[in-house]
Amino acid sequence: MSEFKLSSVEEFEKATERLLETGAKVGADSWQLRVKNQTPHCKFGEKGICCRICSMGPCRITPKAPRGICGCDAHGIVGRNFLRFVAGGAATHSDHGREICHTFTHVAPDGDYKVKDPEKLLRIAKEWGVETEGRDIYDLAHEMAELALMEYGKPYGVQRWLSRAPEHTQKLWHDAEIEPRAIDREVATAMHMTHMGNSSKAEALIRQSLRSGMSDGWGGSMAGTEFSDIMFGTPKPVDTEANLGVMKEDEVNIIVHGHDPSLSEMICEYAEDPEMIALAKSVGAKGINVAGVCCTSNEVAMRRGVPMAGNFLQQENVVLTGACEAIVVDVQCIFPALGPLSKCFHTKFITTSKIAQMPDSEFILFEAGSAGEKARKIVRMAVENFVNRKKELVHIPQLKQKATVGYSVEAIIKTLDGVTNSQVDETGTTKPLLDCITSGVIRGAVAMVGCNNPRVRPDSAHIGLMKKLIANDIIVILSGCSAQAAARAGLMDKQAKELCGDGLRRVCELADIPPVLHMGSCVDISRMVVLASQLAKDSGLNISQLPVVGCAPEWMSEKAVSIGNYVVATGIDTFLGVEPQVTGSSEVVWWLTEGIRDWVEASYFIETDIDKLGDRMIARIEEKRSALGI
Ligand code: MSK
Secondary structure (H helix, E strand, C coil), rough: CCCCCCHHHHHHHHHHHHHHHHHCCCCCCHHHHHHHHCCCCCCEEEEEEECCCCCCEEEECCCCEEEECCCHHHHHHHHHHHHHHHHHHHHHHHHHHHHHHHHCCCCCCCCCCCCCHHHHHHHHHHHHCCCCCCCCCCHHHHHHHHHHHHHCCCCCCCCHHEEEEEEHHHHHHHHCCCCCCCHHHHHHHHHHHHCCCCCHHHHHHHHHHHHHHHHHHHHHHHHHHHHHHHHCCCCCCCEECCCCCCCCCEEEEEEEECCCCHHHHHHHHEEHHHHHHHHHHHHCCCEEEEEEEEEEEEHHHHHCCCCEECCHHHHHHHHHCCCCCCEEECCCCCCCCCCHHHHHCCEEEECCCCCCCCCCCCEEECHHHHHHHHHHHHHHHHHHHHHHHHHCCCCCCCCCCCEECCHHHHHHHHHHHHHHCCCCCEEEHHHHHHHHHCCCCCEEEECCCCCCCCCCCCCCCHHHHHHHHHHEEEEEEECHHHHHHHHCCCCCCHHHHHHHHHHHHHHHHHHHHEEEECCCCCCCCHHHHHHHHHHHHHHCCHHHHCCCCEEEEECCHHHHHHHHHHHHHHCCEEECCCCCCCCCCCCHHHHHHHHCCHHHHHEEECCCCCCHHHHHHHHHHHHHHHHHCC
């Protein structure tokens, strides 16, 4: 009898309660307290019917005041707010991608950043029509970095990556006028359209929302993922561990948090430097332990097996252990609360990007040109801080689970194709996966993504849905904080196959995979649309016909909505467990949940009852199967 056991949400909560007791002793604030202070939330904001885009207002829509001062109605106000929300997310992901491209301009054989996956570089160069024959790989890398950066501002044409989609999908995009042009242009157009006195027609605003989202997923995020892979290695399955128990009482703990692997990769490198390890020993530590939070964690877990301490709503918990020497952040999803919180402990809160500057932090500007030097400095600061630990405040919850992560598209194809074809190389196909789906051994797939949100009991929706789906023979692919929820629960342990229906369990056994596959960080949702495209091409079906849906049950950020838009625009129905702030306009709700289906053959489904959300996804997958006669 196996001893495998999942960690429960109740166990997560118990661990958090114990940490909050430490917090109370030192006068620390917490998100749990701030949620109470902020509840109830503003109803106008929740419905999206507050307009603050000019200084005649703010205007709020009520039955007595159905129009703002300029005459805009609820549909225009909600649509404009929604588009700005999407533009914020698209800008953020895409700027992450741009930073990666800039870092890529620095690759050198003897530099801090190198080309680790030359095959992928050659593949993309050929895809873009760039001459590769006889070229020095670094010379080619620099040309590709320039070309990738040009995608952000090119005056003509649409995104190069679109040609990866099936022709049918590309035609839909063309006909719907949502092919993204230059990445920055789609964000600028969104801001222009929503300026006072421009668009107030819901249809036009939603169309541009899709286009802006597309500039993220089929533009900036895809660049971020692909060039990260070339520089840091395309992920392959690797074993790691997850949850706060990965922090070590007798070692220097450095937590990397944020999104951009350019920093965290260097921190990991220098934490392994013998000189730094010797320094750690000289201050009484047994070594240096790097662990991650949020998507930076996903990046280094997938490529190095670096343990995952937690996801978005656990970022304060790592400091509350009293055993965190430094929390080193780059960009996005970083609570400003970490500044004051770290002051209650010995923890150094180190910000490194001009994009994310915060009070009560130590700012060490991290740039590609001096990456090694800065990483060494940061690691040294953390090590030297070990002696300042207050032993009486140290408590590391003994909760952790094994996880196998690193399922890039290439790794999925190789793993599954490898079951039936021992000769598989980089050009393998998704056919074995399609065979499993067609025969009904696997009923379909769900791409589950997104954050935590205090509006949902943290991680309960992610974990509950995953358990339900795999029990129904639906394979789940994951990214972002959803992936970490799975890992912390134990669902990425290969033993979790025990929780699957008979069909999926058999596939997990044959392919030696866990039933939920970690595909990466939030920019890596671009991997998911590439996989869907490949499945469509290999099957001869349209993406929208595949028994595949997307789901973001606990989402919270602008990026998540931008992602939702490009996933839907790719032809994948997307299920949300948190309502977007659009319910003040029946027209906008209609466009998102029905109207856009005419353009892209998919739409949003919104359901805050998580059990029903699961039922609806399963029903949708079965509906698609029936339509195909499988
Ligand atoms: S980190 S955007 S909380 S997934 Fe990518 Fe997690 Fe959501 Fe941030």
